[in-house]
Amino acid sequence: MPRKIIIDTDPGQDDAVAILLALASPEELEVLGIVAVAGNVPLPRTSLNVRRIVELSGRTDVPMYAGCPRPMLRPLVTAEHVHGPTGLDGPHFPYPQNALQDQHGVDFIVETLMAAEPSSVTLCVLGPMTNVAMALVKEPGIVRGIERIVAMGGAYFEVGNITPSAEFNIYVDPEAAATVMACGVPIVLAPLDLTHQVLVTPPRMEAIRALGNPAAHAVGEMVAFSERFDREKYGWDGAPLHDPCVIAYLLKPELFSGREINVEIETMSPLTRGMSVADWWRVTERKPNALFLRDVDGDGFFALLCERLGRYPLPG
Ligand code: BDR
Ligand code: CA
Secondary structure, three states: OOEEEEEEEOOOHHHHHHHHHHHOOOOOEEEEEEEEOOOOOOHHHHHHHHHHHHHHHOOOOOOEEEOOOOOOOOOOOOOHHHHOOOOOOOOOOOOOOOOOOOOOHHHHHHHHHHHOOOOOEEEEEOOOOHHHHHHHHHOHHHHHHEEEEEEEOOOOOOOOOOEOOEOHHHHHOHHHHHHHHOOOOOEEEEOHHHHOOOEOOHHHHHHHHOOOOHHHHHHHHHHHHHHHHHHHHHOOOOOEOOOHHHHHHHHOHHHEEEEEEOEEEOOOOOOOOOOEEEOOOOOOOOOOOEEEEEEEOHHHHHHHHHHHHOOOOOOO
C-alpha cells in the first residue's frame, strides 16, 4: 500500500523537482493533495507554479489548493533573488489548463487529517510551515491523523542561507515552525547540512538532460537557472536540491542518516530570528522532537532521481 502524503510547498525550482519525484512514484506515494503557501514568491505565484508542475507531470487526479498568503505574524519575505520573479524561472511553461480546488488549503489539511485513520498521513513540508501550523491552531485534533511530518528546514552546522543564522523556510515564519516543532508528532528535518550535499554537478546535470523527456528537460532548465545563484554565492559546482530530499527520504530512507535530537526555533531575537537551535551534541536535557538528518548518499540520491524522472513519457 502506498504511503498517503500531502505536499505543502512554495515552488521554487527545487520544490518543483520534489513534486515531480513524488508524482513519479505512485507505488510508494499516494499524493492526496498539493497545497501552496507563500514563500519563495507570493501565493498567487506559488499556486500557479503548483498548477504548472502538476500539468507538466500529466497527472490530472491530484487536487491542488491555495493556502495562506502570508506568515502567521509577520510580513512575507520572498526569495526572487534565488528563484527569479516567477519562482520557476528557467523553462517556458505554457499557461496551465488545470484549476485549483475552491477549498482553502488549510481546511483541506484539517478535513483530510480528521477523516484519516490514526497515524496514516505523512505531511511533506517544502516551504514555510504556515499552512501546517494554521491547521494545528484551527484543529489541534489533526495530530491524530498524522503519521509524521517530513520538512525541509533549518540548519545547524551550515547555520543560515537567508541570514547568518537562519534557513529560509524557518526564517519566513518562525512562529509557524515553532508551533510545528512543538506539536508532538514524529518529525524528520532535512536541514541545509543535508541538502548542501546533493549538488547537481555537471555530470549529474548531463544525466538528467539525457533522459530526454519534457519533465526532465524542465528540471534541467530550472536547475540551470537556480544554480547561478549558488555558483556565485558559494562557489559550488551546481545547485543543491533541497526539497527533493524530503521525498527521497520517504522513498529510500536508507540513503540518509541523522540523530534524534531536540530542535527549538528562535522567535524573539531580531538578530537570530528563525534560527533552528539543534542540540546535536545533546548538551541539554531537552526532549528530542525531531530526527535531524545530517548525511546522504549523494550518488544514491541522484540514481533514484534519474530513475524516477526517466518514467515520464518521451515527447510525441
Ligand atoms: C529552502 O528555501 C527555498 O528557497 C527552497 O525552495 C527550500 O525549500 C532552502 O532554504
Ligand atoms: Ca521550498
